[in-house]
Amino acid sequence: MEKKEERPWCMITEMDQYLFGQGTHYEIYKKLGAHLTEYEGEKGVYFAVWAPHAKGVRVVGEFNCWGSDGYRMNRLEPLGIYEVFVPGLEEGCMYKYLIETEKGDYLYKADPFAFYAEKRPGTASRVADISGFTWHDDRWMTKRAGWNAAESPMSIYEVHPGSWKRHPHEEDEDGFYNYRELAAELTEYIKKMGYTHIELMGIAEHPFDGSWGYQVTGYFAPTSRYGTPEDFQYMIDYFHKHNIGVILDWVPAHFPRDAHGLANFDGEALYEHPDSRRGEHPDWGTKIFNYEKSEVRNFLIANALFWLGEYHVDGLRVDAVASMLYLDYGKQDGQWLPNKYGGNENLDAVWFFKHLNSIIHGRGDGSMIIAEESTAWPGVTKDVDDGGLGFTFKWNMGWMNDFLEYMKLDPYFRKDNHNKMTFAMSYAYSENYILVLSHDEVVHLKCSMLNKMPGYLDDKFANLKAGYTFMFGHPGKKLLFMGNEFAQLQEWSEARELDWFLLKEDRHLHMQNYVRALLQLYKKYRCLYELDDSWDGFQWINADDSYRSIFSFVRYSKTKRKNLLFVMNFTPMERPDYRVGVPKKKKYELVLDSDAEEYGGSGRKRAKVYDAKKGSCDNQKYYVEYPLSAYGTAVFEF
Structure with a gap:
């Protein structure tokens, strides 16, 4: 009995059709589309396309001057996948599928699974091999596998x-x-x-x-x-x-x-x-x-x-x-x-x-x-x-x-x-x-x-x-x-x-x-990202200062270290006597000031550290005094 030569790895099998029909062939792109391969001793391209309503399908391209006499594809049942191996074709060649419909019309279609396409306004597909690239990002990919998206900066x-x-x-x-x-x-x-x-x-x-x-x-x-x-x-x-x-x-x-x-x-x-x-x-x-x-x-x-x-x-x-x-x-x-x-x-x-x-x-x-x-x-x-x-x-x-x-x-x-x-x-x-x-x-x-x-x-x-x-x-x-x-x-x-x-x-x-x-x-500050999904990471200081259109709140880290107090003035009115309530009797270090010269502000000299004082303000037991400029923003670390 004559030995049957094995088909290349990319050719459609009964199992491929079964999985695709079930919707669970997660690497179907390795089977459908255009793939460089060798068959019966010849190098070429294996083409496969899903077209169950088609009366017939051919592969046409620059290799046959886009004529209608392209390579006729064989139909596989039960899904109506068409396949053909074309010897001699190389990477980069342009092609389309010429689909004959049941009504007798002819449609020139790009390959839905093509890895590469002709630059617009051209619409052809190109044969491409994407398996040869040598990646150098092992360190990144390993690190990513252990990444906690919710608690990381993004x-x-x-x-x-x-x-x-x-x-x-x-x-x-x-x-x-x-x-x-x-x-x-x-x-x-x-x-x-x-x-x-x-x-x-x-x-x-x-x-x-x-x-x-x-x-x-x-x-x-x-x-x-x-x-x-x-x-x-x-x-x-x-x-x-x-x-x-x-x-x-x-x-x-x-x-x-x-x-x-x-x-x-x-x-x-x-x-x-x-x-x-x-x-x-x-x-x-x-x-x-x-x-x-x-x-x-x-x-x-x-x-x-x-x-x-x-x-x-x-x-x-x-x-x-x-x-x-x-x-x-x-x-x-x-x-x-x-x-x-x-x-x-x-x-x-x-x-x-x-x-x-x-x-x-x-x-x-x-x-x-x-x-x-x-x-x-x-x-x-x-x-x-x-x-x-x-x-x-x-x-x-x-x-x-x-x-x-x-x-x-x-x-x-x-x-x-x-x-x-x-x-x-x-x-x-x-x-x-x-x-x-x-x-x-x-x-x-x-x-x-x-x-x-x-x-x-x-x-x-x-x-x-x-x-x-x-x-x-x-x-x-x-x-x-x-x-x-x-x-x-x-x-x-x-x-x-x-x-x-x-x-x-x-x-x-x-x-x-x-x-x-x-x-x-x-x-730099973990408090700005590691508790994005929890009230433990946020506290309004004053959410109700509508008359002055000022907002103030605190972002907390998990350890409650290096927390940030935000103050933002959304009017052109300066508030030289502004006080903001704070939750702790700590030192508050100014880490961002929109009034700084490098950001287009007045460049007014300000203290870098502010001591919290005892006294009721914004429903807090302590407060900080800070001259808030028109449209001014200030961020303090504590």
């Missing part, structure tokens, strides 16, 4: 790589920094400022720059705008070698209708729900993933694990979670279908999140998953075993909205809106929160952070410093979008770099200095 710099900085360029060039250039330049800047993490927007391949990467066509491909997959690996490795954590934006909520993408992939709804009331976002013009289908859930879960595993990414920030949880999100009556119980909860999406987060946390490697969730859905960061969704953190959108509404007000009206700044403490420990001032708040006529502030230019800067101080003192991890740290004047646009020239002006340089001081303070 200050995130949110970056859109294509518009952080750009090279001077001709009209027909983008001027993008590549991944390797970004690695060096961003690392230098992040370390100078004191951020602990970077969050990267728009990494998964997408056709339209104006979507900022939130309409994805290549879920397994780092965008070719900035280089190759190996370049991207180099960047992550470089960040880790310099102790910078990496978070990627991840978009499992929806995908675009582009002809080469996932929409109607094999002539019918495959990745999206077939009923438009479940499968389309009317406001966004995009398709919604079909979370009922196990293969679709598997595609998304494997994709999340792919970024965390193959690219050593430290966390995923899940975009538009609310749109997944609610069947009626952004829809009018008649545009949505209730669940089987008559409610608006998307039960399949809930199950998807619980499954996904259980797998991610079950790995025990310290990786995070963060929800951008804008509603009061309960238990977003609660353990799945306790009935929660299982996310590591949740963006605190409620705090952000109240904070910005307050900060926009003329100081005269702030006394009537004092609760906007205090309300978040009523629910601060219901979830594990990240306080965010993200890209969404500085686009589309929302104004830059600086231009949200009231008053003349000097007032705007002083207001923003006071606001940032409140943010860094408030419980919760921190996120600032690029440009916010030096008070970018224009709204953000993906089409141009940040206005770095502003740093030649004193006001903007002073703002950058002040934010750097806040970031350094945040990392």
Whole structure:
């Protein structure tokens, strides 16, 4: 009997099909897609694609001049996966799947599992081998595995790589920094400022720059705008070698209708729900993933694990979670279908999140998953075993909205809106929160952070410093979008770099200095992060001084050593005779003063240490006297 030659490791087996059909093939990306291999003594590429509704599928590409006479793929049952080995093909070659539908139409589709894509405006996939990179971040990965996210400092710099900085360029060039250039330049800047993490927007391949990467066509491909997959690996490795954590934006909520993408992939709804009331976002013009289908859930879960595993990414920030949880999100009556119980909860999406987060946390490697969730859905960061969704953190959108509404007000009206700044403490420990001032708040006529502030230019800067101080003192991890740290004047646009020239002006340089001081303070003092999930770490001194619009509170460490007292004045009125209540008869050392010359203040000489005096103030037995300047902020260690 003739010996049957073994198929290469990447070829689809019956077990692969079974696991994929069950939604539990967490490394399906190693089977579907395009893989360099050797078969029957010849080197080439093995292609596999899931297209159960297709009448037939061929691989076409630059190797056959994109003709329709490509390599016919063989269908595997029962899932309708098509496969073929093409000898002679090499890394980098461009290809697509030519899908013949049951109606007789022909569709040219990019590979949903491609590791690399042609640079836009091209839409082809490229063969890529991502297994050859030598990582140098063992120390980081080992340290991360023992990381307690809740009790660790986490200050995130949110970056859109294509518009952080750009090279001077001709009209027909983008001027993008590549991944390797970004690695060096961003690392230098992040370390100078004191951020602990970077969050990267728009990494998964997408056709339209104006979507900022939130309409994805290549879920397994780092965008070719900035280089190759190996370049991207180099960047992550470089960040880790310099102790910078990496978070990627991840978009499992929806995908675009582009002809080469996932929409109607094999002539019918495959990745999206077939009923438009479940499968389309009317406001966004995009398709919604079909979370009922196990293969679709598997595609998304494997994709999340792919970024965390193959690219050593430290966390995923899940975009538009609310749109997944609610069947009626952004829809009018008649545009949505209730669940089987008559409610608006998307039960399949809930199950998807619980499954996904259980797998991610079950790995025990310290990786995070963060929800951008804008509603009061309960238990977003609660353990799945306790009935929660299982996310590591949740963006605190409620705090952000109240904070910005307050900060926009003329100081005269702030006394009537004092609760906007205090309300978040009523629910601060219901979830594990990240306080965010993200890209969404500085686009589309929302104004830059600086231009949200009231008053003349000097007032705007002083207001923003006071606001940032409140943010860094408030419980919760921190996120600032690029440009916010030096008070970018224009709204953000993906089409141009940040206005770095502003740093030649004193006001903007002073703002950058002040934010750097806040970031350094945040990392230095454990009281600002290790009890973010407990009332043991926070005490209001005066939450009710609405008439003067002054807030004061204490942040405590676990050991009650090196605690910090925050005082913030949100009016242009000086308070030379200001007294603040304090909980202990101790010495209070001034560690941050917004009135310092290096931050654009008056530079007035002040004492460095203040003795608490006995006397009732702010319901405390002791007080400290401190001359509080207009829009002044002060932080004391005790």
